[in-house]
Amino acid sequence: MDSVIEMNEVSKLYKDKKAVDNISFNIAKGSITAILGPNGAGKTTALGMLLGLLEPTEGSVKIFGQHPKEKMVREKTGAMLQEVSVMDRLKVREIIALIRSYYPQPMDMEFLIKATGLAPADLNRYAEKLSGGQKRSLGFALALAGDPELIFFDEPTVGLDITSRRRFWDTVRGLAEQGKTIVFTTHYLQEAEDIADRILLFSKGHLVADGSPDEIKSRIVKRSLSFLPVGDRSVLRKSLLELTAIEDCYEKEGRIHVTTDDTDEALRAIFITGLPVKDVRIDQGRLDDAFEQLTMNQEEAV
Numbered sequence: 001m002d003s004v005i006e007m008n009e010v011s012k013l014y015k016d017k018k019a020v021d022n023i024s025f026n027i028a029k030g031s032i033t034a035i036l037g038p039n040g041a042g043k044t045t046a047l048g049m050l051l052g053l054l055e056p057t058e059g060s061v062k063i064f065g066q067h068p069k070e071k072m073v074r075e076k077t078g079a080m081l082q083e084v085s086v087m088d089r090l091k092v093r094e095i096i097a098l099i100r101s102y103y104p105q106p107m108d109m110e111f112l113i114k115a116t117g118l119a120p121a122d123l124n125r126y127a128e129k130l131s132g133g134q135k136r137s138l139g140f141a142l143a144l145a146g147d148p149e150l151i152f153f154d155e156p157t158v159g160l161d162i163t164s165r166r167r168f169w170d171t172v173r174g175l176a177e178q179g180k181t182i183v184f185t186t187h188y189l190q191e192a193e194d195i196a197d198r199i200l201l202f203s204k205g206h207l208v209a210d211g212s213p214d215e216i217k218s219r220i221v222k223r224s225l226s227f228l229p230v231g232d233r234s235v236l237r238k239s240l241l242e243l244t245a246i247e248d249c250y251e252k253e254g255r256i257h258v259t260t261d262d263t264d265e266a267l268r269a270i271f272i273t274g275l276p277v278k279d280v281r282i283d284q285g286r287l288d289d290a291f292e293q294l295t296m297n298q299e300e301a302v
């Protein structure tokens with residue numbers, strides 16, 4: 001694999017809090033990777049280390065085979081962070097032109113203007129007068145100003161309306177098709193699934209799943225079998241977990257749900273054993289539920 005990013009056994013400690021715990025992954029050139037996870041999972045910390053803004057407490061981070069702070073790496077990298085700050089007393093077009101001028105081979109000016117999605121009149125406004133969403137779109141264009149090979153976005157679509165969101169992802173897809181490598185963080189499973197070739201699922205500082213959206217889905221989304229208990233539910237739950245066809249069981253809205261790779265086999269085992277259940281249902285597992293379950297299991301384990 002032609003790796004642009006190599007993270008090797010990386011941890012980051014804030015005093016005694018382990019924000020990132022022994023994480024390793026490589027990222028291939030031209031791929032779109034989503035770093036997905038709930039609040040506090042360690043996504044921003046991981047991104048900070050990839051950008052050279054934070055030093056790992058342990059392990060090593062290499063970008064294009066070098067330390068992230070190397071000049072060569074910085075010249076080939078663009079980033080849009082959560083807080084987009086714009087320079088005062090400069091008009092939008094002037095800011096874009098200024099940032100472009102820092103780079104030896106900047107991105108085409110017209111392309112950047114299109115990426116902002118701003119109307120011609122807005123390009124002549126002072127940037128501090130833009131709305132929050134417009135500032136983020138400008139931040140997007142600025143991240144691309146140096147025509148970077150590797151681009152990081154931290155929760156890029158927060159605060160963007162549907163049209164801006166669509167334009168953003170269309171542009172990102174186009175950039176990946178040109179061979180640029182994209183890494184973004186998100187809370188939203190659906191966004192990761194729609195856009196990314198690969199998902200790195202973080203929870204409580206750990207990397208709990210790594211694969212294509214389909215792989216992650218098939219790993220974490222299982223068909224679920226549910227029923228109402230007849231009699232003592234805790235005795236029933238214990239008996240269910242003793243069946244080899246059943247991996248896990250939990251209660252939701254009064255029903256007992258079991259997760260299994262083979263719902264037929266699980267049903268057969270329940271009936272052969274004569275477990276007291278009624279109103280049996282089989283549901284296709286939902287990705288959101290699986291995501292919640294996976295990150296909750298991690299919380300319980302830590």
Ligand SMILES: Nc1ncnc2c1ncn2[C@@H]1O[C@H](COP(=O)(O)OP(=O)(O)OP(=O)(O)O)[C@@H](O)[C@H]1O
Pocket residue numbers: 014015017018019037038039040041042043044045046187
């Ligand atoms: N500067 C800091 N000092 C102390 N603890 C920190 C610091 N920055 C982050 N943390 C802690 O590290 C953990 C990971 O935080 P991080 O911001 O990386 O998570 P995140 O996945 O980006 O979360 P969010 O989705 O809320 O932005 C959290 O428990 C957070 O409280």
